[in-house]
Amino acid sequence: MRNNACDALRRATEKYRATAPLAAEKAMLPYRGGSGWTPSPFDGDSWWTGGFWPGLMWQLWAASKDDWFRDEALRAEALLTAQFRRFEKLNHDVGFMYLLSCGAHWKLLGDEQARVDALHAANLLLGRFNPKGFIRAWNEPERVGYAIIDCMMNLSLLFWATDMTGDPRFAHAARVHADTTLKHFLRPDGSVSHIVEFDPYTGARVREHAGQGYALGTAWSRGQAWGVYGFALAHENTGDARYLEAAERVAGFFIAHIRPDGLTDCDFLQPAAPQRIDNIAGACAASGLIELHQITGRGEYRAAAEALLDGLIDRSSDWSEQTCGLLTKCTASYHDDAAGVHTNIVYGDYFFIEALTKLCGSDPMLWRR
Numbered sequence: 001m002r003n004n005a006c007d008a009l010r011r012a013t014e015k016y017r018a019t020a021p022l023a024a025e026k027a028m029l030p031y032r033g034g035s036g037w038t039p040s041p042f043d044g045d046s047w048w049t050g051g052f053w054p055g056l057m058w059q060l061w062a063a064s065k066d067d068w069f070r071d072e073a074l075r076a077e078a079l080l081t082a083q084f085r086r087f088e089k090l091n092h093d094v095g096f097m098y099l100l101s102c103g104a105h106w107k108l109l110g111d112e113q114a115r116v117d118a119l120h121a122a123n124l125l126l127g128r129f130n131p132k133g134f135i136r137a138w139n140e141p142e143r144v145g146y147a148i149i150d151c152m153m154n155l156s157l158l159f160w161a162t163d164m165t166g167d168p169r170f171a172h173a174a175r176v177h178a179d180t181t182l183k184h185f186l187r188p189d190g191s192v193s194h195i196v197e198f199d200p201y202t203g204a205r206v207r208e209h210a211g212q213g214y215a216l217g218t219a220w221s222r223g224q225a226w227g228v229y230g231f232a233l234a235h236e237n238t239g240d241a242r243y244l245e246a247a248e249r250v251a252g253f254f255i256a257h258i259r260p261d262g263l264t265d266c267d268f269l270q271p272a273a274p275q276r277i278d279n280i281a282g283a284c285a286a287s288g289l290i291e292l293h294q295i296t297g298r299g300e301y302r303a304a305a306e307a308l309l310d311g312l313i314d315r316s317s318d319w320s321e322q323t324c325g326l327l328t329k330c331t332a333s334y335h336d337d338a339a340g341v342h343t344n345i346v347y348g349d350y351f352f353i354e355a356l357t358k359l360c361g362s363d364p365m366l367w368r369r
């Protein structure tokens, strides 16, 4: 597998060397690939996916040491820090946005302004903490009590901020949120819910909501991937064995649903038709499973990650340098075609390349301090 992965990383780097300048020429942050790059159809550069482009550039820079990628990461970072002024558009996903941009810049080059900007983002995330036990996901007044599984990935920004400042408030909030997720999202079969609503005054669990998967109570595959990777990171950030146990339970559920071709259903409980594939889930899970393998030494996690990556490399990648974007058959949401169905989406490429860099030894591990 290592050879397949490293060859894929080399080819991905070549493809991006040829096509990423098209985004720079248009002075934009890509959301989708295709015949050219397309920006997010929602909220411009404030959309939650904005950090994946600079994150990709940092991954490619770490793998190739081609300074063009570094400069492109810095161009994208400036677009994102400008979004601090659009505060009301930002949400709990400031972790995704600013860890992979400013956080990476600080980690890889020690840039002082990037450190300050990442701390600014951490304070925005801390400001979303409801002391009744959860980090508020979104901004609409009717969703004041909503928390989502995706947020497990954003907690790393808080743990990092405590390290940076010596102020434990950030890590306290992250642990409280992780404990709430453990208690209220993890199901007996090892799957995780996507959205849980809490009473914002008492913290009582109100109900689960359907999200980007097929229906209420089903198993949205990307949510499962966030659970695997997010709980693994919470364990790495705290040493708490309960989070590792949770990551392993969700991993067991995910692995049991890996298709023979290595592609990933958008929802593990979706009907036969219409069939929706979401390779972002497979790429993200692969990276999380490699992490779990590094923590536990258990070969089954590495084998599952390799099965997913082999499927993506051999059956669902567009290697042409005439088109933009690498991973095909990415689906943002089972029912929302406007967000992208069976297309290339930037965070699919991010997690795909991150997983490859883990296998090839250049991953700067942007999620961990």
Ligand code: GLY
Residues within 6 Å of the ligand: 048, 150, 212, 222, 332
């Ligand atoms: N965090 C939103 C998503 O995974 O689509």
